[in-house]
Amino acid sequence: MKKYAIIGFGGLGKMHLSNMVKLEKERGDFKLAAICGTTLEEATKSVQINLGTVDLSGVDFSSCNFYQDYKEMINKEKLDFVLSVLPTYLHEEVAIYCLEHGVHVLSEKPMALTLESCERMLKAADKSGKELMIGQCLRFNPIFKKIKEYVDTECFGKVYRAEFTRLSQTPLWTWQNWILDPTQSGGCILDMHVHDVDLINWLFGLPNSLRSTLTERKVKQESVFTQYFYDDFFVTAQADWSMPQTFPFTARCRINFEHAVVTVEDNKLTVYEDRESYFPEISTESDLIEEERAFLELVIDKKTCDITSAQSVYNSVMLALTEVESAKQNKVIAIKKSK
Numbered sequence: 001m002k003k004y005a006i007i008g009f010g011g012l013g014k015m016h017l018s019n020m021v022k023l024e025k026e027r028g029d030f031k032l033a034a035i036c037g038t039t040l041e042e043a044t045k046s047v048q049i050n051l052g053t054v055d056l057s058g059v060d061f062s063s064c065n066f067y068q069d070y071k072e073m074i075n076k077e078k079l080d081f082v083l084s085v086l087p088t089y090l091h092e093e094v095a096i097y098c099l100e101h102g103v104h105v106l107s108e109k110p111m112a113l114t115l116e117s118c119e120r121m122l123k124a125a126d127k128s129g130k131e132l133m134i135g136q137c138l139r140f141n142p143i144f145k146k147i148k149e150y151v152d153t154e155c156f157g158k159v160y161r162a163e164f165t166r167l168s169q170t171p172l173w174t175w176q177n178w179i180l181d182p183t184q185s186g187g188c189i190l191d192m193h194v195h196d197v198d199l200i201n202w203l204f205g206l207p208n209s210l211r212s213t214l215t216e217r218k219v220k221q222e223s224v225f226t227q228y229f230y231d232d233f234f235v236t237a238q239a240d241w242s243m244p245q246t247f248p249f250t251a252r253c254r255i256n257f258e259h260a261v262v263t264v265e266d267n268k269l270t271v272y273e274d275r276e277s278y279f280p281e282i283s284t285e286s287d288l289i290e291e292e293r294a295f296l297e298l299v300i301d302k303k304t305c306d307i308t309s310a311q312s313v314y315n316s317v318m319l320a321l322t323e324v325e326s327a328k329q330n331k332v333i334a335i336k337k338s339k
């Protein structure tokens, strides 16, 4: 029986646990041994996050040990893997410590705040021989897997334009408000827009160059607009997390292929062709649970994961940081494609 722990038990840590409880029942070959960063009393409180309400009142914590110090936990518990669901400024330090102690890591997005941090994480994973998966969950979303199939097979012809939009209320729900400090979260670009950056990188590969504009009105780095230039098409993406608290979270995209236009709105995929439009049949499983399932297959079943790698997610961080630079320098920046 494999043993795992969750480090960081805020909104998303709780969401991960509620999925892992389902997967524990589904597979029966791993169990929760410990949680770091909370107490039993706090752990059972429901939370409301942008992905929905998490209610852990029915979870059995009787064989779970609680810690406040992750190093103590790693040294005491004989863990096979951890889910690191910490504020972004802690991703590097915790992933490296766990890898160096022989523990596989699923670390939340974004990979880290700087490319140097990402490089150190990649090196630690290489050296340890343990797995490091980064939770860029949209790659596991059944809708985007379908779109990836459309892009790769060219069943609707080639892509000639694409547009991505992501809008959120100002995020006021995190522990000590770390998310609103760009030195801790990377701001709207690395925290929220990185989902679209990662999709663009995954679906279309690295662009030749990009051009970004950033705005700051209520909070630092609150909105971004970027054009990504490819050989024979371009993509645009915008993100803004300065919306009023009543504004519904919005994520949508449109991809124009030669013979069809594909849209995603409210997590619903529509294909528009000249003669008809339709909703392809797609699994309604959440991206997060699909990501956790793939991680378990990677670390327990030793199956390879062809959807993501820490190296390809590194490129998404590189693109996001280039966007900040482009906005600062007010110019188009070429993308180095060596990684």
Ligand SMILES: NC(=O)c1ccc[n+]([C@@H]2O[C@H](COP(=O)([O-])OP(=O)(O)OC[C@H]3O[C@@H](n4cnc5c(N)ncnc54)[C@H](O)[C@@H]3O)[C@@H](O)[C@H]2O)c1
Pocket: 007, 008, 009, 010, 011, 012, 013, 036, 037, 038, 068, 069, 070, 085, 086, 087, 088, 090, 108, 109, 110, 135, 137, 173, 174, 175, 176, 191
């Ligand atoms: N994939 C997604 O769609 C998605 C959605 C939300 C958040 N996230 C990512 O998940 C991570 C966590 O975000 P969140 O919204 O849960 O934040 P949060 O502030 O709600 O939770 C962070 C938790 O970490 C705990 N913590 C802080 N320092 C710690 C330490 N040294 N040891 C142990 N625990 C510590 C805090 O007490 C808090 O409970 C971030 O990297 C964020 O980008 C991803």
